[in-house]
Amino acid sequence: MNAIIVGRKKLDFFFILISFFMMMLIFLVIYVNKSNRDMKYYTIYHKEIKNLSILDQKIENTLLKKYRYIDYDELQDINHEFQSVLKFLDNEKFLYKFDKNLKNKIALLYTAYNQKESLIEEFKATNARPTNSIHYLYDLHQSIEELTISSDEKRLFLNIFFQIEQLVMDIPNDLSHLQADVDKINAIKQNNKLYDYFYQHTRLFIKDIEMMKNILKTNEQLDLYNTIKNISYELEKYSAQMYERQYTIFLIFIIFGCANLILLIVNYKKIYKLVQNLFTFKYVIEKSENIIIITDKNRKIEYVNETFKNTLGYRKEEVVGQQDSLIASDLMSKETYENINETLLAGQKWEGELISRKKDGSPIYEKTSIVPIINKDKIQGYLFIKFERMRSV
Amino acid sequence: MRFILYFILSFTLLWSKEPISPLETIPYNEQKAQLGKELFSDPIVSQDNTVSCATCHLLSSGGDNDIVFSFGIKGQMGSMNAPTVFNSALNFKQFWDGRAKDLADQAHQVIENPVEMGDNIYDIVKRLRKDKHYPKKFHDIYQEEIAKEHLIEVLVEFERSLITLDAPFDLYLKGESNAISQEAKRGYELFKSKGCILCHNGRNIGGNLFNRFGIHEANNHSKSLGRYEVTKKEEDKYVFKVPSLRNIELTAPYMHDGRVTSLEDAVKIMTDYQLGREMKQEDIDAIVEFLKSLTGKLPQILR
Missing domain, CATH: 1.10.760.10 (Cytochrome c-like domain)
Structure with missing residues (x-):
């Protein structure tokens, strides 16, 4: 045996386990952080999508108020809010986070919204005219008794009033009757202003009511609501996946963590046994007949056994940290010591006889072998085993 | 009945x-509005330096002018009566036909309308950059060189301040x-x-x-x-x-x-x-x- 080789692979297994565990912990912290942020973004985004849905509902409610006074400022405010939410949603920060197709979907939302917006404009204009006509017809009806018209014409007027009421109340009726009555007014109106106004109002009323029907029908076919629903659904799907993924990741972490723990326990058991053995060996060394010295790589004494103490008369505290030359004597030639140094630095074992000095100055003859302790190709220290020759002789 | x-x-x-x-007043940035006010009356925004916003929107008399159709550069006549600039920030769309969705859009379109300012907004920006005092005033607000967005924004801020x-x-x-x-x-x-x-x-x-x-x-x-x-x-x-x-x-x-x-x-x-x-x-x-x-x-x- 030329040198003691220590640092076998088995010991590193512990470090592998620990660093693996640390890596998993770091990964988990990063992952928790990221999914927390994702969740925050998701909540904000989803809230705004829901907001859109509410705004859409508000618009729908206004569309139900046909032929009634409508506060157009309110609609304008809803429009502005809708647009600002759309702008908020059309944000790169979110777009690529949830779904790669989200950008296309937001574009669809824009298209659907623009369709809706122009339909609302049509609705507003179409609503104002019949509503005004209702005002006019009400006033006219109030004053019908004062008008100088024949009783036939009066009946015609009242007939038209009644039919228009029915239209306003959405009672299904045959427009051709009304149209025929209105045409009668046209035929008798000549240059009379009263008849002309009445004719214009009723004529336009029929036209506008048709237009209003078309607008509301077109509205039913618009995609805005479905587009919002669709995005909302996709987002919810994404969030479900997100929860699923988190659950899986945590499960994997727990499984790996347990496995790691088991391996660490197995490792500990082995090391514990090793330590037990080491205690036995240490006892053997302490009680050995040989003088044993262990130094570091600079040959500073780290350990001496009891025999050293008993033979050379030093206490352990006195020698630990001292150079091994503490016990060298001038009774040996310089060459011997140089020879020792060279051999050891080359990583070789040195064997021979030395004369050293005890603490009281008396010489001691010893058979010595010095073995380098090598860890990962580097000298980590030296083991001195000395045997007092006088005693054996 | x-x-x-x-x-x-x-x-x-x-x-x-x-x-x-x-x-009720709507919030606006005072510094930008003041600069907008200055530009509003400056013909530098028209191609031949003859027409400013205030040519058609007289600020002292109701925010519009008292002629039927206004005149743009080179004495060209428009086709619509100029509406008032007062409270225009509250309108749901701009122009009689609503072709501009907001004031910024409106300002941009007027500047580039051949019958009105007949200009290209980038040319105005170039002219403003060469001007004696505008570059400093814009820099005080935006800390950068004049851009078309800045020009439009100060005009819009001014218009937002015109609530009667x-x-x-x-x-x-x-x-x-x-x-x-x-x-x-x-x-x-x-x-x-x-x-x-x-x-x-x-x-x-x-x-x-x-x-x-x-x-x-x-x-x-x-x-x-x-x-x-x-x-x-x-x-x-x-x-x-x-x-x-x-x-x-x-x-x-x-x-x-x-x-x-x-x-x-x-x-x-x-x-x-x-x-x-x-x-x-x-x-x-x-x-x-x-x-x-x-x-x-x-x-x-x-x-």
Whole structure:
């Protein structure tokens, strides 16, 4: 045996386990952080999508108020809010986070919204005219008794009033009757202003009511609501996946963590046994007949056994940290010591006889072998085993 | 007929909140608005340095001019009566045909309209950069070289500051019952009951919907076909933005084609064309009186 080789692979297994565990912990912290942020973004985004849905509902409610006074400022405010939410949603920060197709979907939302917006404009204009006509017809009806018209014409007027009421109340009726009555007014109106106004109002009323029907029908076919629903659904799907993924990741972490723990326990058991053995060996060394010295790589004494103490008369505290030359004597030639140094630095074992000095100055003859302790190709220290020759002789 | 009575009754209930609300200032950046004010009156924004925003929107007289169609560069005449710049920030869309979605869009289009400023916005930016004092003023606000967004933004900020507060009618709405005359109050009631309110409502008493001009056959003194120019839909012919009635006393001539100059005539045209009814002279007078109570105070920034 030329040198003691220590640092076998088995010991590193512990470090592998620990660093693996640390890596998993770091990964988990990063992952928790990221999914927390994702969740925050998701909540904000989803809230705004829901907001859109509410705004859409508000618009729908206004569309139900046909032929009634409508506060157009309110609609304008809803429009502005809708647009600002759309702008908020059309944000790169979110777009690529949830779904790669989200950008296309937001574009669809824009298209659907623009369709809706122009339909609302049509609705507003179409609503104002019949509503005004209702005002006019009400006033006219109030004053019908004062008008100088024949009783036939009066009946015609009242007939038209009644039919228009029915239209306003959405009672299904045959427009051709009304149209025929209105045409009668046209035929008798000549240059009379009263008849002309009445004719214009009723004529336009029929036209506008048709237009209003078309607008509301077109509205039913618009995609805005479905587009919002669709995005909302996709987002919810994404969030479900997100929860699923988190659950899986945590499960994997727990499984790996347990496995790691088991391996660490197995490792500990082995090391514990090793330590037990080491205690036995240490006892053997302490009680050995040989003088044993262990130094570091600079040959500073780290350990001496009891025999050293008993033979050379030093206490352990006195020698630990001292150079091994503490016990060298001038009774040996310089060459011997140089020879020792060279051999050891080359990583070789040195064997021979030395004369050293005890603490009281008396010489001691010893058979010595010095073995380098090598860890990962580097000298980590030296083991001195000395045997007092006088005693054996 | 009872139904219509209920109908009108439900109207009155809905109107427990007045259909017109008093004006309130909207937030704006003072520094940008001041710079916008300066640029507003500077012909540097037109191609041949002859026309500024204030050429058509006179800030001292109602925010518009008193001619039928305004003149742009090289004496070219526009096709629509210039609307007031006052309270324009409250309009739902800009221009008579609503082709601009907001003030920024409007400013940009006017600058590049060949009949108006006839310019390219990048050329103006170049001119402004070479100017003696504008670069510093813009830099004080934006800390960078003048860009077209900055030019538009300061103009818009200025326009946002042009809210005419405290019209007698607004004070009346806020509870000062003596702020307007009895005649004006009667005019307001007529304004609501005869149907004017159906289009002219809200903060700006109009400016929040489109409607067709006239219930009769087409009658138009302007080349423009209105909303049709934007949508190209047959039913949008002669459809225009319903204008705001605020400061109406100061903004003659009236209608999109500026066909009349007196408020009385304007009301008469509207009763005939839009309401489709005859109205007694005394009722017309009362409505005119009401309209006169809509003139607000000159905005703070112009005082």
